Amino acid sequence: MSGRVAPAPGRAVMPGLELARYLPYRLSVASNKASGLIARAYQARFGLTIWEWRVVAVLGSGHAMTAQAICEATAMDKVTVSRALRALNERSLVRRRTSPQDKRASLVSLTPDGQAVYEEIAPLALEWERSLLEGFSDEEKAVLGELLERLSVRADILAQGEDELP
Amino acid sequence: MSGRVAPAPGRAVMPGLELARYLPYRLSVASNKASGLIARAYQARFGLTIWEWRVVAVLGSGHAMTAQAICEATAMDKVTVSRALRALNERSLVRRRTSPQDKRASLVSLTPDGQAVYEEIAPLALEWERSLLEGFSDEEKAVLGELLERLSVRADILAQGEDELP
């Protein structure tokens, strides 16, 4: 058996709303599966949450950054970044120096330990990505990336206008 | 200014791990933006959480289902389904009858009020989806759906093997 489920007898057919075909739902399912997979791996092998990992990933470039810059680079909330930095700092994976230009802000960078963690995880992260995309052609990967990007842009645009509605 | 960020001077270049180009990250960002947008709308207009909405959506077919069947149809955890059903039941949007075949299980269906909610939201949900995908050709929509599906399948396969590793 396969295909669409028939509507209950005597009930009007509602055109087209079937959860399994609803894009925001499918996107959420795919994202949760992919993230969950990788998050479990970070957690099990390195004791890092997905947010801590994201912070490490952007600091892996070697540039010191403010928490604010990290927020932008990781699409994380400032509270989430603050908590991730506290945890990373307690484990001595990052260090924070008060910015000389702005004494409210700190410049955060990886410690040697943090850099070592980054260098150990980064190749694994790429390997997980590769496994996830096994069977995708280069073109398919590019198209997927592009479509996700356009979707994000659309969502941003719609979010702009949403509180102006009736 | 645009383009890739240069590595810090004197630092080895780690090939290819740039968060903004990392697929699981991009997927998560796109999904969160899309879901957040729609979740806020459900919440603001109908007082439904995204999980309550998902349950309503699958029950909208008119078929009575067990909580277990709802779990499968919505990709939700049984605890989450249980809580969503309790909330919907308190608002008299669903009703539960003990299954005659299995007295542990209930058969859940929408009440007339629940059906009315479904019929009011379903077209809006489709409209939000349409807005989100504005500018996407039919083929692009199809490709996106197909790629997400393949990604989910891959993630399931990888999740199978993950606790067999060293």
Added chain:
DNA sequence: CCAAATTAGTTGCAAATGATACTAATTTCC
């Protein structure tokens, strides 16, 4: 046929998350 194992669904508790408020430093602009 009955003890052991499994399944449906709920509950309780601990951890994660999000919104808000707060402190301290900086910028704006009159």
Added chain:
DNA sequence: GGAAATTAGTATCATTTGCAACTAATTTGG
């Protein structure tokens, strides 16, 4: 030059979530 507004980051509190334990019903298999 300084009061008012803004920004960086943290802390607090309420809600949400996830896990594990639990009850009750059913299935298995000896």
